[in-house]
Amino acid sequence: MSGIVIVGAGQAAASMAARLRKKGYDGAITVVGAEPVAPYQRPPLSKGYLLGEMPLERLMLRANDWWANNDISLRLDCSVTEIDPKAQVVQISDGESLDYSELALCTGATPRRLPASLGGNLGNVFTVRSLADVDAMRAQFRPGQRLVVIGGGYIGLEAAAVARKLGLEVALVEAAPRILGRVACAQTADAIRALHQENGVEIIEGLGLLSLRGDTVVTAVELEDGRVIEADFAIVGIGVTPNEEIAREAGIHCENGIAVDAQGRCSEDHIWAAGDCAAFPGGAGPLRLESVGNAIDMGELVAENMLGAAQDYSPKPWFWSDQFDSKLQIAGLNIGYDSVVARAGEGASFWYFRDGALIAVDALNDARAYMIGKRLIEGGKTVTPEQVADPETDLKALLK
Known part of the structure; x- marks a missing residue:
């Protein structure tokens, strides 16, 4: 049937x-x-x-x-x-x-993997997507182990944070000029980078991978400038x-x-x-x-x-990422933003505008900013960069 x-x-x-x-x-x-x-x-x-x-x-x-x-x-x-x-x-x-x-x-x-020509087929090189992926790497998360994370997106940064919390030595390598280059503004990236560095993660930006070294399992990562970082295992987070x-x-x-x-x-x-x-x-x-x-x-x-509803999809995007004991909450889509306004509150928040209209908010340890921003975006409420930048502005009042 x-x-x-x-x-x-x-x-x-x-x-x-x-x-x-x-x-x-x-x-x-x-x-x-x-x-x-x-x-x-x-x-x-x-x-x-x-x-x-x-x-x-x-x-x-x-x-x-x-x-x-x-x-x-x-x-x-x-x-x-x-x-x-x-x-x-x-x-x-x-x-x-x-x-x-x-x-x-x-x-x-x-998950995208590194090609075999760069050592992507070596043992102890992992991606993070499935239960099997994480079960396969869990034994490596022991104090003193050396982890190199390839890729500075949210998945790589989350893995780096967990590794540091468990006592591993961690280096993260991002070939682009900065971490979170495709998904967040420079201000958000600065805050996340500082958080990782405060917790002992070595962040290497603007430097590509030359190859993973090792006979059967990865033992080191070689960068384009000739630097070699010893590794007991590697996590690849490149999309x-x-x-x-x-x-x-x-x-x-x-x-x-x-x-x-x-x-x-x-x-x-x-x-x-x-x-x-x-x-x-x-x-x-x-x-x-x-x-x-x-x-x-x-x-x-x-x-x-x-079942016949005939409804068009109108997404209301929201995301989150846990980094150490900090939570980054994201509302909206920042595609095509042309300005960002930073605002202090319970934590920090970064408000994205395109042609003067609010399109997205990144809130780091600031649940109130996230909720207000999300409601403003979903409700199509008018708020200007100047209002957001003014610490005297009661953003919640703008929801009315």
Whole structure:
């Protein structure tokens, strides 16, 4: 009997399946996941789970019996190997085929790895994406071990912070002129850099990697200026690539992800996409968001649209990152910003403007600034750079 098949078993898939049942869909739902475990939270992997503060059961998005109680079939430790859009059938790696009335692609993304020519195939070189990734590296997190992190994005910085808290020696290498170059303003980067340096992380910016050294496992990292940093292991955090291969092979249009319309439909009938893999219409072209908030919101919206809601996706982006004992909270999208205003409060916040309009806020240890900024952005409220810069301005009053 055909029903809804969801490919992928992450946050978007779990949110979609739950929404389908909540909205009254009583047909078959099958979730196909490549990992051997039920859907779980990914953000805590590089934070609480790696620190040993969050046990495995707390990672799970749903209790073990929830899936059976809601008559949702989990097909774990297997993957979809082929999609036939005309016959509306998918082939599974265990040899079975599944008919579908609607198909949702929630295939996520894969971390980029260093090429073998740079030593990326050596042992003790890790990425941070899955439970298996973190379980594989956990034994290395012992006091005195030497870690080199390649990449100064949020994942690399979070791993560096955890390592220092556990007593490791840590160096972080970013080839770009500064950390967080693609995702945050210089002021936010300055604050995060200072936090890491205060906690003993060596930050090396504007200097590329020449190679990882070692016979079978990494023993050192050589930089472009000839500097050599000894290492017991390395973590590579240089971004991710959307998992679009299975869609592309089926003739589905892809453009830096699986291309969808404003309601989440792919270029082939009865096929949808949501989460990290999905590229939806944005102001300046296809937009792909890698965040929990996007996975939840888009997964739920696509579920409703499968059932006929016909709603366009209007993302309300929010993100967060834990660095040592500090929390960075982000609201909005800073794409195309032309000015940044810093404001002191409970902590520090950095307000992004484009053509005089507020588009995003970074709040470091300042939950009040985050919440006010988020509500201002989502409500389309008018606030000027001058108002934000003035410490006498009561920003909360602007919400009225």
